[in-house]
Amino acid sequence: MTSQSVEINSSENIDALQSRERGTSVFPQLEALLPLISKPIQYVGGELNAVTKPWEQAIVHWALMYPDAYEVGAPNQGVQILYEVLNEQPDVLAERTYSVWPDLEALMREHQVPAFTVDAHRNVADFDLLGLSFSTELGYTNMLTALSLANIPLHAVDRDHHPIVVAGGHAAFNPEPIAQFIDAAVLGDGEEAVLLISNIVKAWINAGRPGGREGVLLELARTGCVYIPQFYDVEYLPDGRIKRVVPNRADVPSRITKFTLMDLDAWPYPKAPLVPLAETVHERMSVEIFRGCTRGCRFCQAGMITRPVRERSITSIAEMVENGLEKTGFEEVGLLSLSSADHSEIGDLARNLADRYEETQTSLSLPSTRVDAFNVDLANELSRNGRRSGLTFAPEGGSERIRRVINKLVSEEDLIRTVTTAYGAGWRNVKLYFMCGLPTETDEDILQIATMAKEVIRAGREASGRRDIKCTVSIGGFVPKPHTPFQWAAQLDHEATDARLHKLKDTIRNDKEFGKAIGLRYHDGKPGIVEGILSRGDRRVGNIIETAWKNGARFDGWGEYFSFDRWMESAQYALEGTGVDVDWFTTRERDYTEVLPWDHLDSGLDSEWLWEDWQDALAEVAVDDCRWTPCFDCGVCEQMDTEIQVGPTGVTDLPMPSPRVSPVLAQ
Amino acid sequence: MANKPPDRNLAPIAQKLRVRYAKRGRLRFSSHRDFQRALERALRRAGVPMAYSAGFSPHPKISYSNSAPTGVASEAEYVEIGVTQYCDPTKLRDELDAALPEGLDVIEVIEATSRDFSARLEASLWEMEISAPAQEVARAVEALLGTSEVLVERMTKSGKRVFDARSAILLMESESQSAVSAPAHTQMPLECVILHVVVRHIVPSVRPDDVLTALKQVGTLEPRKPVRVTRLAQGPLTEVSISIEDPFDPDRVLV
Numbered sequence: 001m002t003s004q005s006v007e008i009n010s011s012e013n014i015d016a017l018q019s020r021e022r023g024t025s026v027f028p029q030l031e032a033l034l035p036l037i038s039k040p041i042q043y044v045g046g047e048l049n050a051v052t053k054p055w056e057q058a059i060v061h062w063a064l065m066y067p068d069a070y071e072v073g074a075p076n077q078g079v080q081i082l083y084e085v086l087n088e089q090p091d092v093l094a095e096r097t098y099s100v101w102p103d104l105e106a107l108m109r110e111h112q113v114p115a116f117t118v119d120a121h122r123n124v125a126d127f128d129l130l131g132l133s134f135s136t137e138l139g140y141t142n143m144l145t146a147l148s149l150a151n152i153p154l155h156a157v158d159r160d161h162h163p164i165v166v167a168g169g170h171a172a173f174n175p176e177p178i179a180q181f182i183d184a185a186v187l188g189d190g191e192e193a194v195l196l197i198s199n200i201v202k203a204w205i206n207a208g209r210p211g212g213r214e215g216v217l218l219e220l221a222r223t224g225c226v227y228i229p230q231f232y233d234v235e236y237l238p239d240g241r242i243k244r245v246v247p248n249r250a251d252v253p254s255r256i257t258k259f260t261l262m263d264l265d266a267w268p269y270p271k272a273p274l275v276p277l278a279e280t281v282h283e284r285m286s287v288e289i290f291r292g293c294t295r296g297c298r299f300c301q302a303g304m305i306t307r308p309v310r311e312r313s314i315t316s317i318a319e320m321v322e323n324g325l326e327k328t329g330f331e332e333v334g335l336l337s338l339s340s341a342d343h344s345e346i347g348d349l350a351r352n353l354a355d356r357y358e359e360t361q362t363s364l365s366l367p368s369t370r371v372d373a374f375n376v377d378l379a380n381e382l383s384r385n386g387r388r389s390g391l392t393f394a395p396e397g398g399s400e401r402i403r404r405v406i407n408k409l410v411s412e413e414d415l416i417r418t419v420t421t422a423y424g425a426g427w428r429n430v431k432l433y434f435m436c437g438l439p440t441e442t443d444e445d446i447l448q449i450a451t452m453a454k455e456v457i458r459a460g461r462e463a464s465g466r467r468d469i470k471c472t473v474s475i476g477g478f479v480p481k482p483h484t485p486f487q488w489a490a491q492l493d494h495e496a497t498d499a500r501l502h503k504l505k506d507t508i509r510n511d512k513e514f515g516k517a518i519g520l521r522y523h524d525g526k527p528g529i530v531e532g533i534l535s536r537g538d539r540r541v542g543n544i545i546e547t548a549w550k551n552g553a554r555f556d557g558w559g560e561y562f563s564f565d566r567w568m569e570s571a572q573y574a575l576e577g578t579g580v581d582v583d584w585f586t587t588r589e590r591d592y593t594e595v596l597p598w599d600h601l602d603s604g605l606d607s608e609w610l611w612e613d614w615q616d617a618l619a620e621v622a623v624d625d626c627r628w629t630p631c632f633d634c635g636v637c638e639q640m641d642t643e644i645q646v647g648p649t650g651v652t653d654l655p656m657p658s659p660r661v662s663p664v665l666a667q
Numbered sequence: 668m669a670n671k672p673p674d675r676n677l678a679p680i681a682q683k684l685r686v687r688y689a690k691r692g693r694l695r696f697s698s699h700r701d702f703q704r705a706l707e708r709a710l711r712r713a714g715v716p717m718a719y720s721a722g723f724s725p726h727p728k729i730s731y732s733n734s735a736p737t738g739v740a741s742e743a744e745y746v747e748i749g750v751t752q753y754c755d756p757t758k759l760r761d762e763l764d765a766a767l768p769e770g771l772d773v774i775e776v777i778e779a780t781s782r783d784f785s786a787r788l789e790a791s792l793w794e795m796e797i798s799a800p801a802q803e804v805a806r807a808v809e810a811l812l813g814t815s816e817v818l819v820e821r822m823t824k825s826g827k828r829v830f831d832a833r834s835a836i837l838l839m840e841s842e843s844q845s846a847v848s849a850p851a852h853t854q855m856p857l858e859c860v861i862l863h864v865v866v867r868h869i870v871p872s873v874r875p876d877d878v879l880t881a882l883k884q885v886g887t888l889e890p891r892k893p894v895r896v897t898r899l900a901q902g903p904l905t906e907v908s909i910s911i912e913d914p915f916d917p918d919r920v921l922v
Contacts, residue, residue, distance in 0.1 A: 275705075279701070
């Protein structure tokens with residue numbers, strides 16, 4: 001302690017004193033535990049392009065958490081973008097933290113090591129803000145583990161000097177199930193949101209924290225785009241449905257709007273992608289080529305909540321690829337978006353990039369492609385030099401009827417034409433992705449998947465003249481999501497899901513001619529039910545999450561940790577006396593008049609339009625993509641004063657970059 | 668058409684270079700595979716004109732020898748790379764070091780002018796920091812050196828294996844014995860003894876954790892904290908003095 005410590009009378013001095021003690025590294029305590037656990041490298045940080053700033057240099061300190069294992073969280077684009085955007089601010093500091101596996105969690109509790117960031121190994125509780133990015137609801141219990149390891153009270157109302165806990169990501173579009181654990185939720189694109197929050201928190205700190213914790217939360221709430229759950233009361237009807245959601249503070253808006261970033265070219269992040277030392281699920285660099293999707297697939301929450309389409313220009317994409325490769329040394333680049341081949345300049349882009357990186361051992365890939373022969377041409381272009389092993393398409397529904405219901409406009413002929421092109425070009429394995437449990441689905445719709453797979457093999461054998469071709473069918477269980485036309489739909493119960501999938505399995509297995517060429521991958525229906533409660537739940541679901549976590553729920557997205565029985569027992573206990581149960585949240589169809597838990601959170605979509613689209617689904621009527629056809633009035637552009645931003649920009653040929661002279665050559 | 672790898676212009680190897688690097692601090696927790704990925708990416712960032720293998724998925728020509736286990740630091744790790752154009756070893760050292768994360772540090776790069784490098788790595792000098800009273804460590808060391816065989820058990824890829832850890836240990840002494848005027852370790856709040864151990868590379872390899880297991884088995888050693896281990900050197904063994912030579916020496920002679 002310095003002599004200054006005798007004179008503490010202003011709040012400024014208290015801050016200065018606290019910051020000297022806050023932000024110190026806990027690495028010495030952690031280091032002693034690392035030899036005792038598996039894959040310690042994931043906890044040490046030190047990745048290429050990671051940033052550590054002196055604690056005192058910043059006024060606002062963010063801990064950014066991806067609530068899953070490092071191997072999943074480290075490549076996440078959202079966290080990497082916000083990490084960079086925040087650290088570019090001179091008086092803001094951001095560090096990353098990920099979920100610790102149960103082996104380390106047990107040791108941390110035993111030796112009283114707090115939740116830490118991987119960058120400078122600072123105590124998560126020392127930060128001003130803890131931002132969590134929820135790509136999926138299955139990370140909720142991992143949030144509770146992190147809060148408890150950081151000694152942050154689990155419930156927002158019990159917090160005092162603790163970090164402000166902010167949830168973002170797609171799951172935050174219905175944050176009601178975690179409302180009691182978070183201080184704030186942000187909807188939509190994070191770049192501008194984190195800067196806005198930083199500025200408000202900075203001004204509050206500089207002003208001597210007027211009004212305390214509630215003061216800053218009120219400031220955030222009044223913006224109309226930061227949701228503070230504790231400022232809203234939920235009232236219920238006798239039958240268990242929600243009566244209304246109302247603000248309980250003056251001048252807190254009754255609806256919260258989402259953030260929408262326009263002009264992607266102005267935000268070319270990440271500029272210096274992280275290169276993890278530990279092995280991760282995506283061993284490549286990603287460049288986001290556009291945001292949003294207007295294909296209108298009715299099951300797809302991402303497509304609905306990220307509207308409108310905003311493209312990055314071909315020139316800007318090429319610059320990001322070039323710069324990123326130089327800064328990382330990655331050997332693969334993924335051109336990322338919800339449906340990458342839909343970029344208006346994708347053909348020129350693929351050709352230009354393939355030309356540039358030919359002979360450089362750099363491979364390019366397009367995740368998420370649609371069933372379209374044009375996409376096979378693209379894939380051929382991007383794999384000019386490489387092996388043509390597997391190509392993935394997602395028809396999603398087995399029959400034409402169900403594809404009209406979900407608005408996935410793919411005909412059987414299109415699919416056969418596409419796979420014929422693919423097998424003819426040397427691809428050997430076509431992977432097809434489907435869903436089970438879609439609204440109005442019958443056994444017949446699912447059994448059509450087998451027919452389709454057989455036709456694919458037959459076409460492939462003809463096109464290639466070979467017998468060794470394969471078709472892999474992957475099936476995921478459908479979970480209705482908020483802010484989609486299927487938000488009112490009944491989820492299929494897990495027994496019916498399993499029965500349907502078994503019928504499909506038997507049909508494929510019993511086929512003598514094609515059975516062995518078709519691979520079938522699916523999961524049982526139970527995890528989908530838990531995801532269903534968490535997706536469309538209201539505040540009463542918070543007690544289920546807390547009970548399940550206390551009973552040991554962790555890493556619920558991982559089969560080896562997930563326990564359906566634990567969740568069902570916890571639900572029964574937590575919902576006792578509420579009059580509602582698991583089925584009420586999952587397999588019950590909602591009607592138009594019901595107040596949905598997320599109705600006060602505005603994704604830009606007009607609820608009238610969503611309902612009409614739901615009625616169209618039931619009537620098996622499909623709608624087109626508004627990029628190429630007239631507007632369907634989904635509400636986003638009009639309400640948010642935004643518009644679709646698509647090319648082409650007119651640039652078709654990019655200048656080849658000047659060849660780099662290797663700095664290591666002998667003279 | 669797709670079952671034959673495409674014809675590529677594969678430039679032949681013009682030069683081989685040997686790299687000595689260190690694994691320090693928190694990055695000692697990186698595994699061999701972690702290092703492999705980091706090195707391949709660093710070589711690309713540094714603009715090193717790597718030679719590639721043929722086939723469907725070409726790999727850069729890199730040979731790794733005898734890497735230290737995960738969690739063990741090292742000042743003496745070695746790899747050999749093949750390049751398609753002549754490189755300046757000093758420039759390559761600087762660029763590669765800058766392209767690797769801090770903690771994976773390139774110490775020296777030398778042009779390979781001799782053969783059979785791996786065979787030269789006959790033994791390692793390990794430094795072990797053991798948090799235990801000096802007397803307790805000394806008793807265990809004495810007991811170990813007084814025995815001719817200590818069977819230890821370890822899980823290997825092929826299952827549980829029992830082997831002798833004693834015969835590979837050629838030298839084991841605490842720093843206080845080797846130093847001229849050793850500080851009194853007994854004065855320290857938590858006693859820590861630094862052991863230097865020379866271990867011959869045999870099959871199955873005797874690793875630092877096997878040495879520690881052996882010490883625990885023969886004595887009553889119970890380290891209070893996880894033992895911190897660093898490989899200080901590996902190379903040709905001089906049997907008489909039990910010392911380790913620089914494996915780059917034969918390459919230096921010819922330059």
